[in-house]
Amino acid sequence: MLLSSIDPTGHTVPESATAERLLDAAERLMATHGIEGTSVRMITGEARANIASVTYHFGSKEGLVQAVFRRRLDWLNTERLRTLDALEAEARGTPLKPSKIVDAFFGTLLRMGQNPQQGGAVFLQLLGRTMTEPSQFIDSLLAQEHEAVIKRFKRALIQSLPNVPKAEIVWRFHFMLGATAYAIAGADQLAVIAGLRTKSSADRYMHQLQARLMSFLLGGLRAPLPDLSSTERSP
Amino acid sequence: MLLSSIDPTGHTVPESATAERLLDAAERLMATHGIEGTSVRMITGEARANIASVTYHFGSKEGLVQAVFRRRLDWLNTERLRTLDALEAEARGTPLKPSKIVDAFFGTLLRMGQNPQQGGAVFLQLLGRTMTEPSQFIDSLLAQEHEAVIKRFKRALIQSLPNVPKAEIVWRFHFMLGATAYAIAGADQLAVIAGLRTKSSADRYMHQLQARLMSFLLGGLRAPLPDLSSTERSP
DNA sequence: GTCTATATCATGATAGAC
DNA sequence: GTCTATCATGATATAGAC
Numbered sequence: 001m002l003l004s005s006i007d008p009t010g011h012t013v014p015e016s017a018t019a020e021r022l023l024d025a026a027e028r029l030m031a032t033h034g035i036e037g038t039s040v041r042m043i044t045g046e047a048r049a050n051i052a053s054v055t056y057h058f059g060s061k062e063g064l065v066q067a068v069f070r071r072r073l074d075w076l077n078t079e080r081l082r083t084l085d086a087l088e089a090e091a092r093g094t095p096l097k098p099s100k101i102v103d104a105f106f107g108t109l110l111r112m113g114q115n116p117q118q119g120g121a122v123f124l125q126l127l128g129r130t131m132t133e134p135s136q137f138i139d140s141l142l143a144q145e146h147e148a149v150i151k152r153f154k155r156a157l158i159q160s161l162p163n164v165p166k167a168e169i170v171w172r173f174h175f176m177l178g179a180t181a182y183a184i185a186g187a188d189q190l191a192v193i194a195g196l197r198t199k200s201s202a203d204r205y206m207h208q209l210q211a212r213l214m215s216f217l218l219g220g221l222r223a224p225l226p227d228l229s230s231t232e233r234s235p
Numbered sequence: 236m237l238l239s240s241i242d243p244t245g246h247t248v249p250e251s252a253t254a255e256r257l258l259d260a261a262e263r264l265m266a267t268h269g270i271e272g273t274s275v276r277m278i279t280g281e282a283r284a285n286i287a288s289v290t291y292h293f294g295s296k297e298g299l300v301q302a303v304f305r306r307r308l309d310w311l312n313t314e315r316l317r318t319l320d321a322l323e324a325e326a327r328g329t330p331l332k333p334s335k336i337v338d339a340f341f342g343t344l345l346r347m348g349q350n351p352q353q354g355g356a357v358f359l360q361l362l363g364r365t366m367t368e369p370s371q372f373i374d375s376l377l378a379q380e381h382e383a384v385i386k387r388f389k390r391a392l393i394q395s396l397p398n399v400p401k402a403e404i405v406w407r408f409h410f411m412l413g414a415t416a417y418a419i420a421g422a423d424q425l426a427v428i429a430g431l432r433t434k435s436s437a438d439r440y441m442h443q444l445q446a447r448l449m450s451f452l453l454g455g456l457r458a459p460l461p462d463l464s465s466t467e468r469s470p
Numbered sequence: 471g472t473c474t475a476t477a478t479c480a481t482g483a484t485a486g487a488c
Numbered sequence: 489g490t491c492t493a494t495c496a497t498g499a500t501a502t503a504g505a506c
Binding site (some may be wrong): 034037082131132133168173174175176177178180181182183185207213214215217218225226227228 | 249269272273343363364366367368370403406407409410411412413414415416417418420421443444446447448449450452453454455456457458459460461462463465
């Protein structure tokens with residue numbers, strides 16, 4: 001069943017303790033098992049709520065999934081725009097450094113991973129995995145939530161890098177999204193690879209990830225331009 | 236039911252026309268709907284085969300999924316190693332250029348997307364999406380298929396970049412994997428973003444993707460090293 | 471608002487005729 | 489090798505008591 005942004009019973013934002021427990025449980029389980037791999041039974045079991053509670057509070061499983069993402073993405077994107085606004089106000093018309101823009105977008109996301117109030121690493125993992133999931137309604141959900149923000153940041157980057165063609169920046173922004181999505185989705189595995197097995201080193205890991213990913217992203221963003229001459233004909 | 240590499244009836248490699256149609260249909264459908272989102276009924280329907288044919292030829296749905304990946308990854312990784320071997324033989328002990336190594340690994344993958352004999356863009360999309368999917372058995376399948384190859388390439392990169400710390404290269408290799416996975420998984424969407432809507436421009440799109448992604452990856456790989464001093468304590 | 475009980479459907483797998 | 493028919497299971501969603 002398709003749901004508009006306001007469901008039949010008028011609940012889109014958690015108004016009860018049960019609804020919030022459902023959101024938390026869904027977020028945690030979907031980060032581990034994927035969205036399709038998480039059943040309503042698993043969610044209500046973990047949240048110590050009744051099977052019917054999902055339908056009551058969110059209209060359907062789909063409504064619950066949307067609410068899980070909205071709760072975090074609204075906060076994230078507001079924060080991103082707020083940061084970019086501040087940077088631009090401070091610069092008074094002079095072009096911003098690309099590193100500042102990249103940090104406002106990707107750094108804000110990564111710092112969410114250390115903010116338990118906003119889902120922490122769990123939501124980061126969920127978001128990363130979702131970004132390549134081939135679900136129609138998720139695609140459109142993420143697109144809606146992100147579209148305006150991404151447009152703003154692309155514009156800022158284009159102004160910030162006058163020597164890089166506009167089209168190239170659009171592609172590279174996409175590549176940056178990919179590197180980030182994968183890095184946060186596979187944080188568990190990567191932590192093992194990096195030899196950090198204990199929970200206590202998780203914080204340190206997130207700091208390392210942030211610093212290292214950021215320099216990687218900037219290196220890619222400012223890389224020498226590709227030779228597209230062979231694009232005309234296959235070599 | 237768990238399957239070893241040889242199933243009860245002894246079929247792991249397609250020996251019949253039906254088995255091959257099943258592999259093709261599964262590959263196509265899973266690229267679009269995801270692995271969990273693709274049912275055996277969908278596959279047999281598309282392949283014009285019977286419901287029971289999957290069990291007969293591959294033992295289970297899981298066996299079929301494994302066969303889909305093995306068919307392509309075996310070819311891909313053989314090709315990668317062959318290319319790297321040739322480069323090293325040609326260099327006669329002198330260090331390889333990083334761009335050559337990156338091309339042997341990622342370029343070979345991207346060129347698969349223009350090789351219909353090896354699944355073309357369809358398999359690329361499936362692989363990209365799968366790399367962030369949180370399925371246990373897929374994780375281990377990909378790990379098995381990739382482990383030895385990735386080790387070889389990491390070693391080659393470390394030798395090729397003596398000024399970059401070993402750990403940094405490992406992280407950056409992971410970031411490169413992510414940027415690539417996302418780029419090939421979202422090829423549809425990206426094509427739309429880039430303004431290429433017609434099927435006829437798909438080839439040109441893949442060429443552009445290849446050139447642009449490659450320069451991005453190399454830029455990230457050779458980026459200035461991050462400042463990790465703030466890693467000790469949270470800022 | 472929360473529960474139990476149930477309706478309805480789709481899934482993966484299998485048995486057994488041909 | 490291929491089919492039909494069927495199984496057990498688990499999914500979402502809902503009706504109706506409390």
